[in-house]
Amino acid sequence: MLRRPSSQRRTRTKEDIELLLVPILDTFVTLIAFLLAATSLLSVTLIDTPVPVVSATPPEIKQKPLSLTIKIELDRFVLSSPFNRIRKQNIDRVGDDQDFVKLHDALLAIKGKYPYEKQIVLMPSPTMEYEDIVKVMDASRRIEEGDPSLYVKEAVKDEFGEEIRDKSGSVVQEDRIVTDLFPEVVFGNILGGA
């Protein structure tokens, strides 16, 4: 007796379907071999630094910027601000190495006074090795575990990104923990100078 076509279809779907995974497996093995050969397992990262721009017209600012500058000399660090916003500090070398711990502590103290500042100007001496400059950047990048916590006041925003205001009309603020120290690095003597 002939079956109805609909019942025939139903019978066919009940059959086990086996995917042919072997060719895909072959492709994967080839891909892995290629990637292993082409990939460097070295973990690298990038530190961005913009070119300092020389402007002919002075910027219109209400307050003089901090422009925290670290002069990296062979025997010491000199922390200063061209607008005398901070007291000039010398951090001398300890033994064969520069004192990166003391530098970090000094920067932390400055960050406490100027929590919204993010930029630092580096002025290494010409003979300073690149590795030592990177170490200075590391010491000035972020607040480490064990460092005292710093907070800044930040406006509270709603889900649309609008600032929330209280009944009197003033912006509602909350404390935000500061995690970065001075992550933005600029070389101050690219155009010459000491």
Place this chain on the structure above:
Amino acid sequence: MARVIRRRKSRHTLKKQFSLQLTSLMDALMIIVVFLLKAYGISAMGVVHTDSLQLPTSTAPEAVGEGLVVIVAKDKIYVDAEPVLEFLIDYDQDGNVTEGGSKFQLPGSEIGSALSILPVFDALKKKRDDFEILASRTDKPEAAMKKWSGDIIIQADKEVPYELLRKIMYTAGLVGFNRFRLTVEKMVE
């Protein structure tokens, strides 16, 4: 009799079709491929760790990016993987590199001004010119020209003196590169 039955049974077993469960193996391979593809993306920055190029280590957060790669190795400067300048290296009588000899010494004063390096300037200028020619041949040249990022990835050996780095950055700035991306090896925390 028993032996005959066993033989028949074993023959029967051999004839049975068996299929490997490849799904879990496929899962594992897929994870490996994803991991390798991620690492391949980082290596696309073209970092080659050799004796003549040892990057400094840093605690900087992970970041990848694109740009024209300038390599400052112990013996040469490369722009986009092409050597453009070879440093003067002191060799002893046997032809080995003298220990404590001069490092990263530029060959001659005619190599550029006090702040720039002429061969590096020429190579970078050529790259910029190539970009501008390509941009001018598009349908919207002005829009294409705006895509100039001006990013330069500097892969310098950890012993490179700042004076040389400064010259390279100044030279790049003259050509129109306005952001330097210093490549460092990520420190294992």
